[in-house]
Amino acid sequence: GDSVTQMEGPVTLSEEAFLTINCTYTATGYPSLFWYVQYPGEGLQLLLKATKADDKGSNKGFEATYRKETTSFHLEKGSVQVSDSAVYFCALPNTGGFKTIFGAGTRLFVKA
Amino acid sequence: IAGITQAPTSQILAAGRRMTLRCTQDMRHNAMYWYRQDLGLGLRLIHYSNTAGTTGKGEVPDGYSVSRANTDDFPLTLASAVPSQTSVYFCASSEQGAQDTQYFGPGTRLTVL
Numbered sequence: 001g002d003s004v005t006q007m008e009g010p011v012t013l014s015e016e017a018f019l020t021i022n023c024t025y026t027a028t029g030y031p032s033l034f035w036y037v038q039y040p041g042e043g044l045q046l047l048l049k050a051t052k053a054d055d056k057g058s059n060k061g062f063e064a065t066y067r068k069e070t071t072s073f074h075l076e077k078g079s080v081q082v083s084d085s086a087v088y089f090c091a092l093p094n095t096g097g098f099k100t101i102f103g104a105g106t107r108l109f110v111k112a
Numbered sequence: 113i114a115g116i117t118q119a120p121t122s123q124i125l126a127a128g129r130r131m132t133l134r135c136t137q138d139m140r141h142n143a144m145y146w147y148r149q150d151l152g153l154g155l156r157l158i159h160y161s162n163t164a165g166t167t168g169k170g171e172v173p174d175g176y177s178v179s180r181a182n183t184d185d186f187p188l189t190l191a192s193a194v195p196s197q198t199s200v201y202f203c204a205s206s207e208q209g210a211q212d213t214q215y216f217g218p219g220t221r222l223t224v225l
Contacts, residue, residue, distance in 0.1 A: 032211050041218075043116075043202050043204075044202070099157055099171070100172060102155040
């Protein structure tokens with residue numbers, strides 16, 4: 001069945017460091033892929049998405065490329081800020097349905 | 113525009129009691145969802161609704177029920193709460209289905225003693 005594997009955290013970085021959070025997936029069909037972010041005490045919100053292979057989603061300096069050949073959707077940011085401290089979720093919706101598989105989440109701490 | 117509102121924000125409940133978590137959206141989305149979030153397990157889908165009058169079971173539906181009388185409201189009911197239902201509950205909506213961006217409410221923290 002469909003699945004999402006996301007790197008475990010927590011990840012602790014200094015401000016301005018490079019960030020990568022790995023996400024790989026197994027899916028039937030050609031789903032969209034999402035990254036959601038959850039700030040402390042809040043619900044999840046969309047960070048970025050990609051709808052087909054080789055698409056690159058980007059937002060707030062974050063990027064992720066939908067790679068079908070490696071079944072990956074890794075999240076990257078060139079220079080993190082303290083305000084990026086949050087939990088990041090990779091998400092795989094089932095094609096044409098109503099169910100989404102979320103990764104377990106990766107907590108990011110950014111130190112000043 | 114409020115998006116999605118949930119009530120209550122938090123609740124402590126005795127085991128065996130009945131509890132309804134409320135969820136309202138103002139975006140006129142067709143699809144709505146209830147998730148629970150537990151440490152280390154990510155989000156798990158409890159129930160969903162693809163349109164008013166229609167609901168479906170998610171990954172962990174046992175012990176929960178939902179209704180969708182209209183487009184805006186999607187309450188989640190625990191008929192007889194048990195301690196394993198202690199969790200943070202999030203309501204979400206999307207335009208049509210899971211391929212669309214989901215918009216989440218702020219969550220309800222429920223503790224069952």
